[in-house]
Amino acid sequence: MRTSILILSGMSCLFACGAAVAKDDGVPTGKLPAEVAPLHYALQLTIDPRRDRFDGEARIRVKLAKPSDHVWLHAQQMNVRAVRAKDAAGAAVEAKAVTHGDTGVLEVRFAHRLPAQDVELEFDYDAPFNGQLEGVYKVKVGDDAYAVTQMEPVSARLAFPGFDEPRFKVPFDLALTVPVQDVAVANTRPVREEKSADAKWKTIAYATTPPLPTYLVAFAVGPWDVAEAAPIPPNAVRKTALPLRAIGPRGSKDKLAWALEVAPAIVAFYEDYTAQPYPFDKLDLLGAPDFSAGAMENAGLIIYRDAYLLTDAQSAADHYRSVFNIEAHEIAHQWYGDLVTVPWWDDIWLNEAYATWGQAKATSALKPEYHADLEALESRLYAMANDSLLSTRKVRQPILGRGDIETAFDSITYQKGAAVLAMFERWVGDERFRKGMRAYLARRAFGSGSSDDLIETLAEASGKGETFAKAMRSFLDQPGVPLVRSELACEAGKATLTLAQSRYLPYQVMSKDAPRWGVPVCTRFGRGGRSDTQCFLLEQPEQRFDVAGACPDWYLPNADARGYYRFDLAATDLARLGGAIATLSAPEQLVYADAIDSGFRRGSVSAGALLDAMPALAAAQMPQVATALLGRYEWIRAHVADAAMRPALDAWVTRLYAPRLARLGWHRKDGEPGTDTALRTRIAEFLAMVVRDPATRAELGRQGRAALGLDSGSKADLSRADADLRVTALKVAVQDGGQAAFDAAQAAFEASRDTTERYALLAALGATRDTALGARARDYGLSAAVQIGEMGRLYEAQADEPENRAALWQWLTQHFEAYRKRLPPFAQAWLPKTFAPGRCSAAEADEMSAYLAPRAKELIGGDRGLGQTLEGIRQCSALREHVDRKELAEWVAGNAVK
Numbered sequence: 014m015r016t017s018i019l020i021l022s023g024m025s026c027l028f029a030c031g032a033a034v035a036k037d038d039g040v041p042t043g044k045l046p047a048e049v050a051p052l053h054y055a056l057q058l059t060i061d062p063r064r065d066r067f068d069g070e071a072r073i074r075v076k077l078a079k080p081s082d083h084v085w086l087h088a089q090q091m092n093v094r095a096v097r098a099k100d101a102a103g104a105a106v107e108a109k110a111v112t113h114g115d116t117g118v119l120e121v122r123f124a125h126r127l128p129a130q131d132v133e134l135e136f137d138y139d140a141p142f143n144g145q146l147e148g149v150y151k152v153k154v155g156d157d158a159y160a161v162t163q164m165e166p167v168s169a170r171l172a173f174p175g176f177d178e179p180r181f182k183v184p185f186d187l188a189l190t191v192p193v194q195d196v197a198v199a200n201t202r203p204v205r206e207e208k209s210a211d212a213k214w215k216t217i218a219y220a221t222t223p224p225l226p227t228y229l230v231a232f233a234v235g236p237w238d239v240a241e242a243a244p245i246p247p248n249a250v251r252k253t254a255l256p257l258r259a260i261g262p263r264g265s266k267d268k269l270a271w272a273l274e275v276a277p278a279i280v281a282f283y284e285d286y287t288a289q290p291y292p293f294d295k296l297d298l299l300g301a302p303d304f305s306a307g308a309m310e311n312a313g314l315i316i317y318r319d320a321y322l323l324t325d326a327q328s329a330a331d332h333y334r335s336v337f338n339i340e341a342h343e344i345a346h347q348w349y350g351d352l353v354t355v356p357w358w359d360d361i362w363l364n365e366a367y368a369t370w371g372q373a374k375a376t377s378a379l380k381p382e383y384h385a386d387l388e389a390l391e392s393r394l395y396a397m398a399n400d401s402l403l404s405t406r407k408v409r410q411p412i413l414g415r416g417d418i419e420t421a422f423d424s425i426t427y428q429k430g431a432a433v434l435a436m437f438e439r440w441v442g443d444e445r446f447r448k449g450m451r452a453y454l455a456r457r458a459f460g461s462g463s464s465d466d467l468i469e470t471l472a473e474a475s476g477k478g479e480t481f482a483k484a485m486r487s488f489l490d491q492p493g494v495p496l497v498r499s500e501l502a503c504e505a506g507k508a509t510l511t512l513a514q515s516r517y518l519p520y521q522v523m524s525k526d527a528p529r530w531g532v533p534v535c536t537r538f539g540r541g542g543r544s545d546t547q548c549f550l551l552e553q554p555e556q557r558f559d560v561a562g563a564c565p566d567w568y569l570p571n572a573d574a575r576g577y578y579r580f581d582l583a584a585t586d587l588a589r590l591g592g593a594i595a596t597l598s599a600p601e602q603l604v605y606a607d608a609i610d611s612g613f614r615r616g617s618v619s620a621g622a623l624l625d626a627m628p629a630l631a632a633a634q635m636p637q638v639a640t641a642l643l644g645r646y647e648w649i650r651a652h653v654a655d656a657a658m659r660p661a662l663d664a665w666v667t668r669l670y671a672p673r674l675a676r677l678g679w680h681r682k683d684g685e686p687g688t689d690t691a692l693r694t695r696i697a698e699f700l701a702m703v704v705r706d707p708a709t710r711a712e713l714g715r716q717g718r719a720a721l722g723l724d725s726g727s728k729a730d731l732s733r734a735d736a737d738l739r740v741t742a743l744k745v746a747v748q749d750g751g752q753a754a755f756d757a758a759q760a761a762f763e764a765s766r767d768t769t770e771r772y773a774l775l776a777a778l779g780a781t782r783d784t785a786l787g788a789r790a791r792d793y794g795l796s797a798a799v800q801i802g803e804m805g806r807l808y809e810a811q812a813d814e815p816e817n818r819a820a821l822w823q824w825l826t827q828h829f830e831a832y833r834k835r836l837p838p839f840a841q842a843w844l845p846k847t848f849a850p851g852r853c854s855a856a857e858a859d860e861m862s863a864y865l866a867p868r869a870k871e872l873i874g875g876d877r878g879l880g881q882t883l884e885g886i887r888q889c890s891a892l893r894e895h896v897d898r899k900e901l902a903e904w905v906a907g908n909a910v911k
Contacts, residue, residue, distance in 0.1 A: 040113045040120075043413065044178065044357070045085050048078045051176045051183050052131065058173075059190040059214075060197070060234045062142075062151045062158035071136045071173045082126040084134065087170035087177040089117035090148075091140035096121055101130040108134075117170050117177075136174045146305035146801055146837045148172045154302045154766055157263055159235030161301045161316065163309060166358060166418045168838075169227035179226040180356040180461060188218040191234045198260060199232040200225070200313045202295050220294060222312065224459050226354050231311030233299055238266035242273040245280055251290035255280065260299040261319055264766065268323035272298050275337055275379075279344045282375045288451050289458065292352040298322060298340070302768065303800040305837035308339050310346030310368070317343075318802060320768035329736040330681060330690040332769065334383050338372055341379075345371035353457045358412040360464050361421050362489070366408075366430025373431070382687055387637040389431065390574055390600050394607055396428035397579065400494045401519055401614075402888070404880045408433065408489045409464055416874035420842045425492075432577040433488045439575040440533035440548060441475040449474030464489060484531025484550065488577065493517070495530045495578040497551065501586055503564035510536065510568075513555040517579045520616035521891040529554065530578075537572040537601070538565035539593055546572040567593045574600035579611045591626070599635040606630055606641035613645060616895050620649050621904035631669050636692040639673075640699070647703050651815075652853050652893045653901055663704045664910040670696050671706065679712055680735045694737045701741055702813070710745050713738060717746025717777075721757040729761035731770050743777035744810070755786045763798055772806050775799065779810030787817050791824045795831050804835065805847070812850040822848060826864055833871060842874030845882040853889040861886070 055072040098108040107124030143150040148171025152159045170177045191197045193215045201220040208215050237260045244254035259269035280291055293313035300319030308317040321339050350364030376385035408430050438446040449471035472482040496517035502509050516528055535548040549558045567589040570580040609626050612618035633639045654662055677693040700709040716734040718724050734742045747754045762774040778790045794807040811817045825848055845865055862883055869875035
């Protein structure tokens with residue numbers, strides 16, 4: 014490529030305005046050089062969401078730590094019309110802007126070498142609203158248009174030139190010029206507003222932010238509804254009142270009440286726990302009509318998908334719980350990630366794991382009826398499934414490129430990281446852990462901190478020093494789940510426990526590595542009607558420990574279910590534990606169920622033994638326990654049982670769960686426990702969609718048809734279906750109702766402006782099993798009627814139905830490029846996973862690989878996403894070949910419903 018350079022000097026453009034393009038030699042595509050750092054940003058943006066582009070002026074004061082004739086920074090997909098530079102004395106410096114292909118890196122070259130000093134760079138530019146929900150993008154809802162931002166992880170460079178890395182944390186001044194009729198919000202409170210001479214525009218200047226990285230800068234413009242709550246009152250930690258608002262699309266004001274109601278207690282909880290006041294000058298909660306993530310913790314302006322913020326009387330009970338949990342997570346980030354930020358993306362777990370861990374603590378304290386411990390444990394078991402792949406990543410994975418950054422936001426970062434924190438908190442004690450957390454935040458407030466900083470602080474507070482540090486690093490710096498094998502021995506009334514560790518791997522998966530962890534194995538010992546716990550640090554491949562007290566009747570090697578490891582008991586010990594299951598807490602019952610399930614996946618527990626464990630669990634009160642093995646039942650049904658076995662298996666499992674559903678009824682009752690509501694939802698979905706029980710489908714289909722107005726000839730009204738069963742009811746109605754039901758669901762989708770309703774209706778369209786309607790649904794997902802953030806609901810529902818999978822795959826091979834272009838960057842890596850359900854053979858893995866491997870590089874993080882998907886399919890295939898079908902047939906014959 015020929016080099017074309019534009020020189021821009023002082024306040025005038027010497028040749029033609031715009032950024033020149035240069036060869037990419039020496040371009041820093043990883044971290045920017047450390048010799049130049051920003052000190053302050055002043056941004057002036059003109060935003061009209063009805064237009065295709067926006068205008069900006071950016072002034073950045075930077076420090077040159079040593080003499081230099083250029084500065085590297087980030088800018089992407091923008092037209093830099095002019096760049097100006099001034100030295101520390103305010104004198105103009107000749108400068109030119111040079112772009113380097115599509116690297117996202119911008120170079121500012123000076124006419125001569127400048128000594129070390131502070132320099133001001135000023136950019137005049139315009140850019141398009143982004144089409145993939147990053148940077149500054151726009152959303153249309155009917156005739157309304159909204160501009161919204163999503164800068165994390167590396168999309169601020171689409172909004173303004175800057176140093177788009179988390180280690181660069183400095184104050185921002187922002188001013189927005191917007192149409193006078195629009196509402197504009199940003200990270201901080203407005204301090205000044207002026208109207209243009211023609212009264213068509215207004216310019217709003219906002220208070221200077223505390224130091225922020227670029228990815229936490231946020232603003233939004235549009236015809237928003239604003240609900241202002243009473244300020245959160247001062248307390249022992251925070252001395253001033255905190256302004257609080259919730260913001261949503263036009264017409265949503267009445268649906269913001271729940272988010273505002275619960276926010277004050279969440280803020281107060283974190284202030285008390287951290288001993289740090291809420292760090293910013295206000296708290297705004299904004300629900301965007303389309304958003305690439307669930308929510309984003311921008312300092313002072315948390316942005317959500319509006320479906321995850323808005324509630325009303327027709328919302329499912331689980332929706333209220335989800336809104337609370339997401340709010341607790343994002344508000345936690347105001348301390349963990351915003352007040353203290355990570356220096357680089359390899360430590361992003363410090364943000365996300367701490368917010369996930371903090372969310373569970375806040376929910377447990379403020380909403381004990383939500384049983385946050387069980388929700389966190391289910392999430393941890395999900396992470397363990399990912400962590401059982403050889404291709405899994407470390408919590409602290411080296412970050413070498415954008416694909417590594419985008420795919421770092423996964424269950425390993427969030428759920429495994431949170432589980433590791435909870436385990437070490439359990440080991441050292443809540444108060445010591447809290448002391449360490451307070452010290453970490455206090456020492457690094459409005460700065461950044463690394464994993465090493467945190468570990469050093471926690472090790473000091475724990476009283477265990479290097480022992481703690483070494484053990485914690487063992488979980489952060491190597492992948493995988495420990496498998497703790499244990500065996501109890503009793504002699505002369507004294508007990509010893511032999512513990513051995515290895516990496517948990519599914520059947521026939523082999524690894525050359527022999528990782529070793531420092532595992533805090535906290536064990537519950539049962540004696541008579543009482544139990545106690547004792548903790549052991551397993552550091553060697555095998556160790557023997559003395560057990561305090563008399564020989565126990567049974568023991569559980571994961572007391573309180575807070576350890577991030579799986580356990581394997583000797584057969585006699587497992588049998589004794591199974592006999593004591595009623596005495597265990599619900600989380601402990603769930604890890605007992607996981608021991609059976611993980612043993613099955615390892616090839617050491619038969620299908621019959623797993624099915625034998627289901628009745629005792631099915632009777633549990635907690636929905637997470639009662640349904641713990643249904644996923645594995647579904648796998649056995651799909652991949653091991655043949656057509657002759659399935660009816661008998663289905664009759665057996667229906668007899669196990671249908672009476673429970675009948676007792677719960679088909680509608681949420683006033684004042685019923687949330688556990689009953691959740692259990693009804695889980696059982697109804699399982700019986701309707703997996704077993705396809707006719708009685709269950711008949712009732713849900715009736716509700717779904719009523720919601721779509723099919724029998725009454727009226728307009729659709731989704732409130733006619735039980736709020737908690739609505740999604741499944743609509744799926745059943747579309748599956749059983751043919752084209753009339755499909756057309757009604759599509760019409761209701763296009764008429765609705767409620768994102769939650771739209772999600773449910775899209776899932777129903779995707780779930781059709783009709784060949785022609787399935788083809789319509791697939792094409793519809795790429796149409797302008799379906800927003801980018803919505804389309805996954807349709808294709809995931811398609812892939813859930815075995816009848817659709819072959820056609821869905823064929824469709825992808827014909828529409829790959831159109832589908833890929835609509836995906837937000839963070840979702841691209843997981844495209845293979847979306848189209849993988851049901852694949853469980855080497856041939857199916859090979860088919861997917863043959864098509865997607867040559868295209869993986871077109872997907873951000875695609876190599877990792879495809880690799881993990883293929884490994885999962887091949888693990889499934891190996892287990893499928895291993896499971897004894899004859900043994901299962903004998904079990905089915907012996908347990909057939911009479």
